[in-house]
Amino acid sequence: MTTTAPPVGDHARVRRVAERTRSARLIRDSIGLLSSKWSVDVLLALGDGTRRYHELLEDLAPISEKVLTQTLRAMERDGLLVRRVHAEVPPRVEYALSPLGATMAPPLKALGSWSLAHGKRVEEARDRFDARAAARVRAA
Incomplete structure (x- = not known):
């Protein structure tokens, strides 16, 4: 099986399409960071400063504990927030925007x-x- 190269004028078009496709994917991925129902609310709440888990739970009512936990874990995975566990009894857990999240x-x-x-x-x-x-x- 033989393949033929695209006509000379098509190389620039192929590069433009590839770059547009890559850009669109990056934009979709970035929008996806905010696509969960509560992620924008969490970002706005943490924009006011570091918060403890139960402070977020109260401020974001009627969010459930399960959904808040899932949202915080996903945002931590994406690098948008930082979770700090203090070695106390009981443990004190705080959340803050990461430098990336602040952007x-x-x-x-x-x-x-x-x-x-x-x-x-x-x-x-x-x-x-x-x-x-x-x-x-x-x-x-």
Whole structure:
């Protein structure tokens, strides 16, 4: 089986497509860091400083202990927060944003500003879409 090289002009296009694909994957992965229901809430809470587990649990109510634990573990795995266990009885566990996690503050603030400025328009667009869809179902 023989393969042929892409035409000369296609090399640049192949590189552009590969770079765009790589960039899109990195962006999807980064957005995925915030895709759990509670990760943004945890980032915002830790933006105010180091917190103990039960402080987070109270501040993020109605989150369950299980979900908070899962969220904190995932965020620690991703390098967004640091977990510190103090050698005391009972052990005192604290969570803080890592330097990497702290870099999420500017994009979150920008997204928050966008949401405040345009959230109503998104809701209105959804309502219009749902009304059209309902009308099509009634007409069918």
